[in-house]
Amino acid sequence: MNIYPSKLLESAVTELSRLPGIGRKTALRLALHLLRRDLTEVEAFGNAVIKLRKEIRYCNECHNISDTEVCSICASAKRDRSTVCVVETIRDVMAIENTGQMSGVYHVLGGIISPMEGIGPEELTIESLVNRVAEGTVKEVVLALPTTIEGDTTNFYLYRRLKDFPLKITTIARGVSIGDELEFTDEVTLGRSILNRTLYEVMFAKKS
């Protein structure tokens, strides 16, 4: 049964409900909200989204989203180009940038190896990473992938592809989150935190 009083409304609701996590009820609420806004505002909204998809570019070097051929991080003279931090997505770049702890550059894989979802190494920017490393300036590759089975699989695959180059391959530390109680930490994480225990002076120095 068609309960929409207008085809225009129905079509806007259908489009909005294609967004992840937005059902038809929420989509209707958003559409009616947009109807109350000024036309210029709604045009700005629609055009910003179309423009994003139409004009977006990806950095030639690290595959991060960029407005230019080479992204602002790769182009920055302040960045240590001998350290490459490998991440799954653009959001991970933003999350790590937010910490201010990575002085190197990035490499966005565009996903992780997942046989379940049919994602193999060739779907990712792994060849491009190997080529970057083969150029010889990279001294350390920091694997900052999710701490899941797929993440571990990808870490292992990358390790095998990169291990014969003269460089250090590291992964982000796994351990107890800041502010967590030990008794509520899962045993695998707690076990890892014991296994990879860090010298007090090193931990202290890194903190400051």
Add this chain to the structure above:
Amino acid sequence: MNIYPSKLLESAVTELSRLPGIGRKTALRLALHLLRRDLTEVEAFGNAVIKLRKEIRYCNECHNISDTEVCSICASAKRDRSTVCVVETIRDVMAIENTGQMSGVYHVLGGIISPMEGIGPEELTIESLVNRVAEGTVKEVVLALPTTIEGDTTNFYLYRRLKDFPLKITTIARGVSIGDELEFTDEVTLGRSILNRTLYEVMFAKKS
């Protein structure tokens, strides 16, 4: 600190986060989702929203959203034009239509009287309702407004404006929701359900 790797992305995130209930984190997730979709799909999305705002019309009679001068409900020969159901918003029309219990037509007020939010009778389509009633074909006005203080205030105002016309003014029944336990029903609602108790045969006839 600007953590967005692209102005295009930042501007799309800003626009998406203006939608109600969508923060910057969700907006980023939506923007990155749109980046993975085909350009034609994203254009369809953006244009549907702009078109909705640009071309939407409201029914001359009931003020419901419409693609034409008179909406499909008001234009329908199957509808009983002597019964007018007064609602706050377009969503209420859709909700009541969904029940299939209203054979009359609607009148969308566009809000309810709320001194707290500075909404007075003149902001609403009340004059238009009075004019409709003055034409003489309306025999019953069903007030289907929210069961809140503002709803009651608006009901009372409408009652005063309409009481001298030769018609029946009714309000939707208030009572215990279908499936609710009496012991968990608030006392005002429970009290109303006793006060407005309905003949068993009438209730039974209405149900089937």
